Amino acid sequence: MAAVPNAKIEPPLPGANLQALREVVADFDYDQLLWASGYLAGLARSGVGAAVAAPQPAAAAGADAWTVFYASETGNARRVANALAEKARAAGLAVDIQDLADYKPKALAKVANAVFVVPTHGIGEPPDGSELFFEFWLGERAPRLEQLRYSVLALGDSSYADFCVMGQRLDERLRALGATPVVERIDCDVDFEAPAGEWTEKVLAHATESATALATPVIRSAHLHAVPKTAAPTRERPHHAEILVDQPITGLGSSKDVRHIELDLEGSGIAYLPGDSLGIVPQNPVPLVEALLETVKLDGAAEVTVNGEAMALATALAGHKEITVLSRPLVETVAQRHEALRSVLSDRERLTGFFATRQVIDLFADYPLEWQPQPLVDSLRRLTPRLYSIASSPDANPEEAHLTVSIVRYDLYGRAHWGAASNFLAGGAETVPVYLEANERFRLPADGDVPVVMVGAGTGVAPYRAFVEHRAEHGHTGDNWLVYGDRCFATDFLYQLEWLRWRKEGVLTHMDVAFSRDGADKVYVQHRLREQSRRLYDWLERGAHLYVCGDAERMAGDVHQALLDVVRKEGGMSEERAQEYVAGLKTQKRYQRDVY
C-alpha cells in the first residue's frame, strides 16, 4: 500500500478524514489506486471537492438542470440512472444524480426537472433507505409541486402481484400534486434493459430540446469505491468460475438441501468486499427443459430466434429464457384463452398466491394452449442472473468466493419443480458464469472496533460468515453478535462448527439461535431480539451497526418491528421517538439490510 500518504508528510486533512480516506482505499489494488489518484486530481481541478465531502449535496441549481433520482437495492435502478446521467452529460446537460436514501425529502420542492428510477421490492415496498422519501411525498403533508417536470421509470418483477407499484404510486402522486409529466411512465420487468434504453432516449430528447448545457456534473462520493476495474466481468461478459467445492451442509434428514459452494476467481478481475453479491448467469435444468417441451408438445430441435439469433428451441429454453418463475405478461397471454385465469389476474390476493405456488410448467400444464415454438419463446421473459450474497472474506480466501445455496427442488401438483441457479450450481457443472454485484448498502463498519449485530435466517447467514471471517482475519476487535434462525437445530444449523470455533476463539462475542421447528412454539430471530432487548439496545447505544439479511416478505418486517419495540421499551421512548431513532440508524448507515 505504498500509495497511502506517508506519515512524515503532514497531511492537510483532519485526522478523522485521513482515517476515513485510508479505510476507503485500504482494499484497493494497484489499478484502483492509480485510478483513484487521477479521479481525486480531477476533482481538485474542477473545484468540486467541497461537494464531494458534503453529506447532502445540493441538487443541481437552475431551471435547466436535471436531477436523476434512483432508489436501489439490487443495483439495477442505480445502473439505469447512471446510464441516463452519463448520456445526458455526454449531451452536455447539467445533471445531478441522487440516491433517494441519502436525499432530504423536502428538497424536491425546489427541483424543476426530475427523472425517477424507482424499483418495487417484494410485496410492494420501496427499496431500503428510501422509505422516508416515499412516506413524505405519498403522505398527507406533502406540499404542491407545480414547478416540477418529471418522468418515472418503474422497475419491478412481474412474478409479484404488486408489480411496479411504487413507481405507479409516485407517478400518480406527483401528478396529483400538480407536477407535469414529461415522458410517460413505463413499467419494466426483470428484463428491463431494452425498454429502459428506449425510454432513456425519449427522456434525453425532451431534455435537450428544452435545455442548455451548464455546469459540471456533481458526482457522489459513494461512487468512489463502487467503480469496478475496466476488465471486471459483467453480467453480459461474466467470468467462468471453476466450482472448487460443492458440499451439502444440511444434515441427513433435513427438509432442505443447502450447499456450500466454493468458486475459483483466480484471474477473473473480481475484487469483492464482504457484503457483496455474486451474480450467477444460470442454465435451466435439462430435465425441466425436457418436461416443459413435453408439456407444450414441442420438439426441442425446432428453430427459433432470440434477439436476432437463430437457435434450437431447447437451447433457448435452457440458456436464454426464464422457465421457472412466472411473469404477469405470460399469465396474461395464457389468460386470453383461459377465462379462469382472468379472474386470477384481477384479484391481487389470488394472483399473489398464484405466483407464490406455481411455476411456468404448472401454468402450461394446467392451462394448455396450442403453442408454436416462436410465440412460446417470445412470451417468456429473458433468463435473468441470480444474486447470491458472498459467504467468504476475500482476504481469508484469496481468489475465491464462497456461496451458500439452498437447492430449490420439490414436487408439487405431481410435477418436479426446480430453481434455475441453485440446480445449475449443484448440478455437476464444472464452471459457472459469474460477475460481481457490489453492495455498498451492506458493509462492515470501516472501524474494526465498532460492534456489529448480525441478524439472519436460513441462507441469509451467508454474508455474516464473510463478516466474521473478515474480522477474524484482520484481528478486528469489535464485538460480533450473530442472531441466526433456521428450521431444525440438528440438521439445519448452517456452518455450526465454524460458529462454535469462532465463539471459542473469542471472535464471535455472542450468538443466539432460533429454530422454528424444534419446539411446540415457532421461534424466529425476532423473538430472540425481543428476549435480548436490553443487550440489543445497549449494543446500539455503544454504536453497533445492525444488519438484517434474508427473507424480505416476513423476516425483515418482523425484525424491523421487533427493533422498534426494543428501542421503545429499553429507551423509554414514544412510538414516534423510536421511529426517529431507527430512522437515525439508517441515516447513519448503522442499520443495513440485504433482503430478498
Add this chain to the structure above:
Amino acid sequence: MTDKPLSPLEGLKKRSNYLRGTLVESLVDPLTGALREDDTQLSKFHGFYQQDDRDVRAERTRRKLEPAYQFMVRVRIPGGIATPKQWLELDRLATTHGNGTLRLTTRQAFQFHGVLKGALKPVIRGINDVLLSTIAACGDVTRNVMCAPLAELSDVHEAAYGMATALSQYLAPKTRAYHEIWLDGEKIAGPDHEPIYGETYMPRKFKITLAVPPSNDVDVFAHDLGFIAIEKGGQLAGFDVVVGGGMGATHGEPATYPRVGDVIGFCTLEQTLAVALHVAGIQRDFGDRSERKHARLKYTIDDRGVDWFKAELDRRLGFPLALPEPFEFKTRGDRFGWQPARDGRWHLTLFVPAGRVRDTEKHRVLTGLRELARIHQGDFRLTPNQNLIVANIPDAERARVEELLDAHGVQRLQSGSPLKLQALACVALPTCGLAMAEAERYLPELTDKLEALLERHGLTEEAISLRVSGCPNGCSRPYLAEIALVGKAVGRYNLFLGGDALGHRMNRLAEENVGEARILETLDRLFAGFVAQRTPGESFGDFTNRSVFREEDA
C-alpha cells in the same frame, strides 16, 4: 498409596463442588448439543453419558455440523423391579424424548438412548416422578445394585431384594446437586457434603450384586462386591462375601485384566450394610487415584493381597468375618415361559434380543408391553441376562396376558437354540463412545450363523454361552462366557474360549484380531472336535478349556 500425581479426573471431581461443575450452564447453551468438556465427566454421576451417532459423525463434520450429540440416560433401579406405573412412564419418556426404544442392561437397569440435551431435564424429572432415579447410575460411585430377580425360594429372594434396596439407598450419593439441577430443588445455603464418599467420591466405579443360589444369573464373581445368599431353614441367614471381581481390560495392556472375585467370608443380615460400607471404604481410601485403568478394587486387592484386604476389613468392622458357608450354583441363564410363583400366581419370562425393547414390523414389543402395563397387577423384572419377567400374574389373568402379547406379536414361546436365548451383547455402535466394533447390531446375524453350525454338528440343544462386547471394557461380561467376541476394530474381534457354564472360571484369548470367517471356521472345527471328543456331560467351555490351550497349559 502412590506418589504418582492424581489423575485429572480427581481434580475435576474436587473442583466440581459435589458434582455441580458447570452443568447448568452447559444445559442452556443453545449453540451445541454437547456439554462442556468437564461436564461430560460429571454428567455420569448424574446418570447420563454424552454420546453421538457414530454412524454419521464423519459425514456431519464434512457438512460443517457438530457430531449428532445425544445422551444415554441410565435408570438406577435396584434389583431391576419396576411397577407397571413406572414402566408406563419410562415407556412414555423413551417414546417422547428418546429413540423410541428401552434398553434392558446386563446390570438390570433401563437405558434411554438418543436423548437430546434439551430433553435431559424432562427425562430425569419424569424418572424421579415415579420414584426412580438416575443418580450414580454411572460415574465413580456405587452403581445400580443388582439382585437375582427370581428364585425358587421366594422368601429368600424377597429378603435379598430388600437388602439390595437398602444397600442402594445407603450408598447413594447425598449431594444436593442432583436435586438442584434436575428437580429445581432449592440451593442449599451452606457447603454441601458427602458423608460416605467425601468430595472426590470413589477412585472408579463400584459395583455390587446379590446372587441367590442355585442361580448365578447375576454373575456374582464379576463385580467389585458380591453377596451370595445363604439360606437356612427356608429363610435368608446372611451372605457369603465376594470381593474383587471386574471385567474391564484394555487391549495391549497386560497390567489391565478381568478378574473373578474371591469369596472371603460370611456375614449375617445385620452385618451386611457394614460390610458393604467398609469394603467401599477400603477401596475409597486405598484405590489407585492416579491411574484410572488401575483403579478398580480388583487391582487394590491384587496389589496388596487378599489377606491384607481381609485384615483391613476385619479391623474396620471391629470383628472378624466368619468363614464362608457352602453354596452351589446350578444355572446362569433365564428360564423362559410360564413359571408358577409360590402363592399361586405366575411369572412369565420373555426373551428380549440383546435387551432392546422396541417395535418392529412383526414384533411390536414396546407397544405390547405398554398395553400389558396398563392391565398388569404384578410387576416387571429385568434379568441380568437382558430379558424381562412379567411377574406375579394372577392365575385368572394368564389368558388375557397371552392374548394381549400375541396380538402385538410378542413371542411367548421362544424358538431358537439355547445359545441364542442366553446370548448377551452390549450396546456398542453407533452410540457408545468406547465401542471398537459392532455388538448388539451384529448379534442376530452372528447367532443365526452359529445356529447353522450347531445344527450341522447336532449341537442345537447344547446350552453354550455366547457373549459379544464392542470393546474390552466388558459390559456384556464376555470373560465369563464359553465363547466371547471382544471388539478390536470394525469387523475384527478377539475370540475368547473356555469359560465354564456357570461363571466361575474365566475364558482365555484363543485368537487375536480375527474376522467373522475365521471365527466361524475355528468354531466349526471345535464343534466337530467337541462332538467327537467330549467326555460325558462335558460342557463346550470345559472342552475348549482343556483342548484349545494345551500348549500354554503344558
